[in-house]
Amino acid sequence: MSHPSSGLIAAILSASLLAGCATAPGTPPRSTVAIPGQLADSEAVRSDAPPSNWWRLYNEPALDVLVEEALTNNRDLRAASANLLQARSILSEARGELWPATNLSGGAGEGSTLEDQIAAASEGTDKIRTGPRFDIGTSVSWELDLFGRLRSTVKAAEADAQASAALEDGVRVAVAAGVTGTWLDACGYAHRADVARQSLALAQRGLDLAERLLAAGSGLPVDVLRAEVLVGQASATIPMLDAKRHDALTELAVLTGRPPAEVPSAAAACRRLPAITTPLPIGNGLTLLRRRPDVRAAERKLAANTARIGVAVADLYPRISLDGGAALSSPTVGGIASRNNLVWRVGPLLSWSFPNVSAVHARIRYAQAGEAAGLADFDATILRALKEVNQTAEDYGAALRRQGDLRAAADHSARADRLMQIQRSAGAATALEALDAERADIDAQAALAAADSDVTTTQVALFKALGGGWENAPAVVLPSPQRTAPVASVTGSSK
Known part of the structure; x- marks a missing residue:
């Protein structure tokens, strides 16, 4: 004679087979983008892999210290680290x-229980015992995960945590590039401001000369007016250069976790741009994708979306758990220990939405669409990474060529100025001609100083596009929250 539940079990298994027309993918889909071996065609770069701490190529020890400080204390990085802790907690x-x-x-309370009602019914009376009641119980439940719902949930959470780790690394890349870039900006603006002050001093000398010539009857009033225009123009360039240097220094302070007024002294003292004289190492396509945290994050998000298909598909099948429990209920505290008051159960528990599985199929389609979106985003992230490196490498090459042309022009202008000063000493040139030669030399130096800043800006942009700077970064240590009442709350509330 068969067990009465065998028919039910067979029916459940048969229905499961019918419901299981959808299957969960085992692995995420591959990218549809072909990865090139060569990232850029420029003489300004080379194909060997860049170092992880690329800012050391500038050979500025004080800059190295500030980058390390920022990678530990930057507040955006702390927020990203906290987000990673949340993702790992979910995992x-x-x-x-x-x-x-x-x-x-x-629990304890006043009233009656189901047992009291059964006792009254068996005695044929409608008088149900009421009074104090003390209860204690325990239960255990274990989902067998026969169809992989929980395992798929864990896979999705693992991929989400890995994506959060990649996003944290992406913040590290941005912080390292930000510190290096603002340091170089501060140095560059300081140098350009120094050149502008030299130009102002030269313009003032020209004005003084024009006024002396006019007083001696050898000059014209229009020459004085023109000299005054040059003084005003030279003076007008200085305030914005000083302001931009100040902005760079305060930005550098905040990036390293300091208040804006606590400007790093080494950066404030820098007045010359450091230079990298060799072609920049950029690696190849595969090394780029391994270095870019945003590519890794997109790949992990795609993996999470694939795993969520498994979660949705598992809902086509019944959830089977092993459940057990025991409870004691007594009208007195002392009676709880009596075995007569023990109620227990153990056995399987089944939960299933069959045969109405239309909602489950809708969730499967939703998860599949999420995977398709994740794949598209993964592809787009790869293409964006390749594009950024290609474009910034070309921009860097163009900036180098422009710098080379302006350096040659500055060299020629300096030679012309020296020859003019020699002619002036020999009486073969007037004071105005010598002054014009000096002015041309200062203008050439100003143009070269601006070109030098453009070169370092494109260098940092290229290194940032390459995605390095997170590999050997120090761990972020989140401070313990301080909960003592401040003297003056930011929000004005002491609560």
Whole structure:
């Protein structure tokens, strides 16, 4: 004679087979983008892999210290680190669902229980005992995960945590590039301001000369007016250069976790741009994708979306758990220990939405669409990475060529100025002609100084596009929250 539940079990298994027309993919889809071996065609770059701490190529020890400080204290980086802790907590929760869940309960109150009602019915009376009641119980439930719902949930949480780790690395890249870039900006603006002050001093000398010539009857009033225009123009360039240098220094302070007024002294003292004289190493396509945190984050998000298809597909099948529980209920505290008051149960528990699975199929389609979107975003991120490196490498090459032309022009202008001063000493040139030669030399130096800044700006942009700077970065240590009442709250509330 067959067990009465065997027919039900067979029906469930048969229905499961019919419901399981959808299957979960085992691995995420591959990118549809062909990865090139060569990232850029420029003499300004070379194909060997760049160092992870690329800012050391500038050979500025004080800059190296500030980058390390920022990678530890930057507040945006701390926020990203906290987000990673949240993602890892979600992963721990998902892994915990793989194990049995236990519950302990207890209570005390006034009233009656189901047992009291059964006793009254068996005695043929409608008088149900009421009074104090003390209860204590425990239960255990363990989902067997026969169809992979929990395992797929864990895979999705793992991929989400890995994506959060990649996003944290992306902040590290931005912080390292930000510190290096603002340091170089501060140096560049300081140098350009020094050249502008030299130009102002030269313009003032020209004005003084024009006024002396006019007083001696050898000059014209229009020459004085023109000299005054040059003084005003030279003076007008200085305030904005000083302001931009100040902006760079305060930005550098905040990037390193300091208040804006606490400007790093080494950066404030820098007045010359450091130079990298060799072609920049950029690696190849595969090394780029391994270095770019945004590519890794997009790939991990795609993996999470694929895993969520498995979560949705598992809902086509029944959820089977092993459940057990025991409870004691007594009208007195002392009676709880009596075996006569023990109620227990153990056995399987099934939960299933079959045959109405239309909602489940809708969730599967939703998850599949999420995977398609994740793949498209992964492809787009790869293409964006390749584009950024290609474009910034070309911009860097153009900036180098422009710098080379302006350096040659500045050299020629300096030679012309020296020859003019020699002619002036020999009486073969007037004071105005010598002054014009000096002015042309200062203008050439100003143009070269601006070109030098453009070169370092494109260098940092290229290194940032390459995605390095996170590999050997120090760990971010989140400070313990301070909860003592401040003297003056930011919001004006002491609560």
